[in-house]
Every structure is written in structure tokens, then in C-alpha cells.
Amino acid sequence: MNRLYLREVSQLDAEEIEAYRAEFPASGMRVTYDPYRIPGLDRLEAFDSVEDWLSFCAEMAGKITWYQTRRKADGKTVGFLCLRHELKYDDDDEEFASHIGYSIRPGERGKGYGTEQLRLGLQEARALGLEKVRLICRDTNAGSNRVIRANGGVLVDMIHGEESGMNVNRYDIFLSSGGGDMNSVLETIQNRRSYRGKYKPIPVPREDLTAIMEAGLAAPSGCNKQTTSLIAVDDPDTMRKLHAVIQPAVGETAPAMICVLTKRVIAYRDRCFAVQDYAAAIENMLLAITALGYQSCWVEGHITDADRIGDEMAAILGVPDGYELVCFLPVGVAEEEPTAPKKKPFADRAMFNAFQGIIENP
Ligand SMILES: Cc1cc2nc3c(=O)[nH]c(=O)nc-3n(C[C@H](O)[C@H](O)[C@H](O)COP(=O)(O)O)c2cc1C
Numbered sequence: 568m569n570r571l572y573l574r575e576v577s578q579l580d581a582e583e584i585e586a587y588r589a590e591f592p593a594s595g596m597r598v599t600y601d602p603y604r605i606p607g608l609d610r611l612e613a614f615d616s617v618e619d620w621l622s623f624c625a626e627m628a629g630k631i632t633w634y635q636t637r638r639k640a641d642g643k644t645v646g647f648l649c650l651r652h653e654l655k656y657d658d659d660d661e662e663f664a665s666h667i668g669y670s671i672r673p674g675e676r677g678k679g680y681g682t683e684q685l686r687l688g689l690q691e692a693r694a695l696g697l698e699k700v701r702l703i704c705r706d707t708n709a710g711s712n713r714v715i716r717a718n719g720g721v722l723v724d725m726i727h728g729e730e731s732g733m734n735v736n737r738y739d740i741f742l743s744s745g746g747g748d749m750n751s752v753l754e755t756i757q758n759r760r761s762y763r764g765k766y767k768p769i770p771v772p773r774e775d776l777t778a779i780m781e782a783g784l785a786a787p788s789g790c791n792k793q794t795t796s797l798i799a800v801d802d803p804d805t806m807r808k809l810h811a812v813i814q815p816a817v818g819e820t821a822p823a824m825i826c827v828l829t830k831r832v833i834a835y836r837d838r839c840f841a842v843q844d845y846a847a848a849i850e851n852m853l854l855a856i857t858a859l860g861y862q863s864c865w866v867e868g869h870i871t872d873a874d875r876i877g878d879e880m881a882a883i884l885g886v887p888d889g890y891e892l893v894c895f896l897p898v899g900v901a902e903e904e905p906t907a908p909k910k911k912p913f914a915d916r917a918m919f920n921a922f923q924g925i926i927e928n929p
Pocket of ligand 1: 762864866867869907908
């Protein structure tokens with residue numbers, strides 16, 4: 568994703584901004600409780616003319632920077648982004664303050680521009696020396712929640728605005744540890760943890776569960792037999808029934824889980840790759856879960872041993888014969904800090920050119 572660039576607003580952009588503003592009332596897609604406020608063009612609503620607002624923007628240099636987000640291919644403005652260098656420059660109440668506000672032109676949504684625009688904004692924030700960026704969005708705005716999580720947003724909490732009557736999710740993005748860097752696949756891999764602590768009682772949006780399952784189904788499978796199937800569970804009643812059979816309890820405070828089913832079919836000659844297939848799918852999902860700011864744990868040993876808990880879970884979920892429920896992944900926002908287990912040194916398990924230099928661990 569390298570389709571956009573940011574450009575600081577100037578008096579030259581007055582016409583462009585008017586045109587952008589005009590699209591919002593027509594779209595009927597309001598994103599804030601103030602009907603005149605357009606995120607990314609913050610404070611514009613307080614000025615009679617765009618020219619006056621642009622003069623104000625110039626006066627605020629060093630405190631707030633407003634950017635136009637343009638598409639490289641044709642130079643079209645697809646969004647606006649506002650970067651507050653410090654939270655105190657937000658005119659919202661302190662608890663609702665955020666460093667970045669942004670919007671995407673109504674006709675340009677659904678193309679991944681929001682995620683890329685925020686990534687570019689975070690690069691600017693990093694260049695300013697910010698280590699942590701606070702972002703907020705309505706709990707019901709699934710798109711914006713996803714954009715923030717996809718950029719490494721870690722959900723802090725959800726607060727209720729008395730005046731607006733809205734619930735607002737507050738996120739932090741830690742720029743110093745790779746947050747906001749869309750190329751941080753390697754960091755996501757290193758950051759994944761098996762989390763066995765408590766989860767916050769915050770629902771996981773269907774969009775996120777879908778994105779996680781899509782990541783699972785994108786995994787390779789032997790002879791492309793695609794032997795893995797998935798069931799995401801977010802219905803509290805079904806969760807209760809499942810957790811009643813998962814003894815001892817694990818992941819019981821998570822608001823959702825993904826159950827992994829396998830079909831043990833022969834893929835090639837006498838080879839069945841079902842285990843490899845679902846293992847690849849599970850790892851993809853664990854990475855997607857991490858990248859979206861959630862925690863999880865690969866729970867397999869617990870449910871596939873002699874007491875066959877997986878079979879009981881499958882019965883509750885109406886899984887037909889021929890499929891086996893082999894693993895579940897709790898999904899949710901962690902209440903506690905995940906801890907890293909001790910791993911053997913690199914040189915004990917990885918070598919170049921030949922098997923050598925192994926120091927046996929007791
Ligand atoms: C095949 C497999 C089965 C696992 N089953 C369980 C389990 O039943 N319960 C659990 O708490 N963790 C389970 N885990 C997680 C491992 O304990 C965990 O990956 C390991 O301790 C390393 O920690 P890390 O994932 O944070 O690197 C399983 C992992 C794998 C790969």
C-alpha cells in the first residue's frame with residue numbers, strides 16, 4: 568500500500584476544501600456528533616470562510632498541522648488529516664482528546680485509504696518525536712476501529728460522553744515499538760504471545776472476527792485441500808455453553824473465540840496434511856489477532872486429550888460428522904500485560920549450511 572501522500576494545507580487548497588466539505592452533508596455519513604464538524608478539517612466549522620480557516624491553520628503552525636491526503640495516481644484528494652502535536656491542542660474535553668483526526672471522502676471509502684492515511688499521519692507524528700499517539704473513535708464505527716487497530720492501536724478503554732450520548736473507544740499507538748508501521752509483519756510475529764490472563768468485557772466487532780478468519784483461510788494447505796474450517800463464536804449464550812464444558816477453565820473472560828475444525832482427508836498418495844493445514848491457519852490467525860490489538864492463545868492440548876472436550880464443543884456447535892474440533896482461540900482485549908516465555912537461544916535451533924554448533928540444553 569503505497570498509493571497516497573500527505574501534503575500540508577495552504578491557501579491554494581481553498582476550493583478543494585470547499586468541494587470536500589460539500590460532499591459531507593450530501594453523503595449523510597456523519598462521523599461525529601457535531602453535524603458541522605468534519606474530522607481531519609477540525610475547527611473549519613467555526614470559520615465563515617475556508618480562507619479564514621486556512622489563515623488560522625497557518626497561525627497554528629508548530630501546534631497543529633492539517634494535511635490533504637492525495638492519491639499518487641491522479642492527484643485527487645481522498646481525505647484530510649489533522650495532527651495535534653500535543654493533546655492539549657485538541658479543543659475537545661481532556662478525556663476525549665486525540666492527536667489525530669481524519670476522514671476519507673465519502674465516495675473513496677472501502678478502498679483501504681483510511682489505513683494508509685493514518686499510517687502516513689503516524690509517520691509525521693514519529694517525525695515530530697512523539698512516542699505514543701492517542702486516538703479515539705465511536706464504538707459503533709467499525710471501519711475506524713479497524714483502521715486504528717490495523718495501525719497497531721491498543722484499546723485503552725471505552726468511555727461514555729454525557730453531552731454527545733456516544734460511547735467512544737480510546738486507543739494508544741506506541742510509535743517507539745513499531746505501531747503504525749504497516750511493514751511490521753516481523754514485529755507482529757515477535758510480539759505474539761500466548762495470553763492466559765483476563766480479558767476486558769469489550770465486544771470484538773464482527774469485522775475483526777471476519778478479518779481474523781480471512782487470515783486463517785489465506786494460509787497454505789497441502790495440495791490446496793483446504794481441510795480447515797472455522798467457527799467464530801460471539802453469542803454470549805453459546806460462549807457460556809462452551810465454557811461450561813471447557814474444564815479447567817481457560818479464556819473464559821474473552822468475549823469471543825474462534826473454533827478450528829479439521830477434516831482428515833488424504834491429500835496425496837497416503838498423505839494427510841490436515842494437521843499442517845490447521846497449524847498454518849492457526850498461526851495466521853494468531854498474527855492477525857495480534858496485529859489488530861487483541862490477545863489469544865492456541866488452546867489445543869487442553870481440549871484434545873483423553874476427556875475429548877473438543878468433541879463436546881463440536882456437539883454444542885452442531886458440527887457434522889467428518890469434522891473434528893481441534894483447537895480454539897479466545898479473542899479479546901487483554902486486561903493484563905502479556906508475558907513472554909523463555910525461548911532457547913537462536914544458535915541452539917537455527918544454523919547455516921550444516922547441523923553444527925549445537926549446545927544441548929538439559
Ligand atoms: C499444538 C499446540 C497446542 C497448544 N495447546 C495449548 C493449550 O492447550 N493450552 C495453553 O495454555 N497453551 C497451549 N499452547 C500454547 C503454548 O503453550 C505456547 O505456544 C508456548 O508456551 C510458547 O509460548 P508463546 O506462544 O507465548 O511463544 C499450544 C501451542 C501449540 C503449538
